[in-house]
Each structure stands twice: as C-alpha cells, then as structure tokens.
Amino acid sequence: MNDKLSISYHTAKKILLELLENNDFSTDEDVLKILGSIIPPKDTNVITCEKEEMSRIVIDKNGRIFLPSYSSMEVKMPYLPKTVFIFFLIHKEGIEFKSMYNYIQELYEIYQIVALEKNTEASKIRRSLENLVEPVNNRIYETCSIIRRSFSMVIPELLMEFYCITGKRGEKHQIRIDSSLIEIENEKLKEMFNLRHNH
Template sequence: MSDPIMQTPEQLADIVQHASQRLIGLGRYDLLLKSLGGSAVIEELRIELAKSRLSPLVITSDYRFLLPEMEKEVELTPVHKAVYLFFLHHPEGIELKRLSEHRQELLELYCKTARLSDNEKIEESIDHLINPLDNAINEKCSRIKKAFCDVMDEYLASYYIVSSHRKRQLSNSTRIWYQRLKIITLPRELVVWE
C-alpha cells in the first residue's frame, strides 16, 4: 500500500470506500464505526447529506413560503410568518431577552403579513412576543418548527427552523459566558424573494 500522505483526497476516499465495503461484508459495523471516529462523525455525515438536499425557500410577494424542489408549501399564520421573516433578516441570531429592541421591526413585518387592519390587535400580539415574562415567542418558534417538520424530515427541517444556538463569549476577566441566540441556519443564498 502506498503512503496515504502522498495520495489525493479522491484516492483516499476510494480506499475508505473499499475498506468500508469489506468491513460491511464481514459484518463488522463496530470496526467501521470506530474507524470513522464514532457517532459524532456519523452525525456530521448525516448533516452534510441533508445540506445537499436543501430546497430553496421561495417567499412570494404575498408571503407564501414555498419549497419548489419538494413541491411543498409551508403553511403559517401571519404572526408566524412575521416571526420567521424577522429571524431571516437576522442571520447573526437574536437573543430573546433583546427582542423588545426590535419591536418596530416585528410590528412592520406583522402588518405586511397580516390581512387584518386591526392595529390594536397586531400591537397587542407583538407586545406578547417581546414580553420576556410571556412564552409567546417560544410558542411561535415551536409552531414554525412543526410546520417545517410536517413537510420534511427532522434533519432537513433543522436548517429551516428557528433554533437555539449558544455563542461563547470571553470577557476581559477569567469568566466565560454564552449568548443564547435564536437563529435560522439556512444558507441565505437559498432564500429567494419574489
């Protein structure tokens, strides 16, 4: 066998494929899993496979959410659409405790997606969303997750939903703290605005 350092990635992949097939033929899935680095690597491979199957998310001028490659539409109410659009506009993620700083943006998005003209009800709904003592925003994120999981598997949906993400922060002292962000991880080049 030649030196693996001198081989191209394609040649190494060919070696891995042949070795994997032999181990599978021998029924030695345990050794195959160990040689690949365990379940963490398997999970990364599953995520990579999901990425290759992501459909563009088309947002129409009347705020319908379409997944053309899956021939599906994600059904959401106007308030859920407003929340989703808000997080799409913030690819860096947002801490829920800072949601009140974005009240006006949420209000404008809800007014665009709602066919209601009852501004009082719209404002009341937004006030529930931004209230840190109210669970409304988490309920809306859960409903958005369910809507995407209704049209695709969990691994694909994980890119489209509003999910939690912890971002490690270092301070000048010896303390480490984490920002708890809500974020949509879908690559923004897959978001198509009509």
C-alpha cells in the first residue's frame, strides 16, 4: 500500500480530475462520504445550482456545436440532426413540423454549412431533406430523438427541455433557450439568425 507515496501531488490531482470528469460518482457511497467530510453541508446547494446553470450554445465558424459551461468537447451528431437543431435555433418563434417543407431551401443552406468538410452531392442532400420534411413519415421525430440523445451526454437532465426541440404533435415546435445564450460565429448562420430576430 506504499505505492501512493511515489505519486506526486500534481499527478494524483490530474488522475483524480480525470476520474471525476469521466465517471459518475454521484451514487457511490464511499465517495459521497469522503466528499461530505470535505465539503460543509451549506455548500452542497451551491454545487447543485452550479451544476444546473444554463450554458451558452456556441455554433462555431464550421457549424460545430459547443456548450462551454458543461464541456469543452464538441456536441457531435450527424449532419441532418445538426441541420435541424440549428434551423430551430434560428427559428426561435417555433415552426410546425408539417410546414417545414416551406423552408427546404434554408435547411439545404444550413446542411451545406455543417457538412462543409464532406463533399456530399446536392441531389443526395435534397433527397434526404425532402424525406425529412415529408409530413406522412416520422423522420423528423427520429431526428429530434437523435438530437436529444446527443445532448443528454452533456446537459443536466433538469435543463434538457431548454436545449432540445419540444412541442406537442400538430403544434409549433421550438427550442426554449433564451436568445441571449445563443452565440453564432459562422457568418452565414449569424446572418440567418439576425434576419429572424431583428425585425
């Protein structure tokens, strides 16, 4: 058991931080007991509040999605769900799924931005989008599930509803996060966003 003496404080701290970042110890009784003895009870509320603090949504120049308050990692999802997510972020007023075919050109433009590094044929993108907006199938609901799954990796459960596309079937769907928390660095996407929000 003398092995721990050979690990420097810096190395031990690094290992501990990595363990805490990559594992959920919230139900481990031994860990909670030690944490409870280090952190005074009055501070536990502060920790909970910080955990449930709203993060900005940052769409970078390449259309990648980041939630900096929760993780430094990109929130990865396939091109189509990412296109739909950014589309609803731009249309904060909400859109009915059945009327999405009216926005197929806008969806196409967003898709081209997020799929920048992949040279996808225009006709293939069109087919994919037409299938998405076709009112008779459930593709849009499947796409929203993929978005939710991607975000569930980084967003606290209590705040999921603010970041995902929500709404009742047959009514407008929207992303409820406040516009002040949306930061778009891609010029074309920023232009589309501002066009909707500055009138």
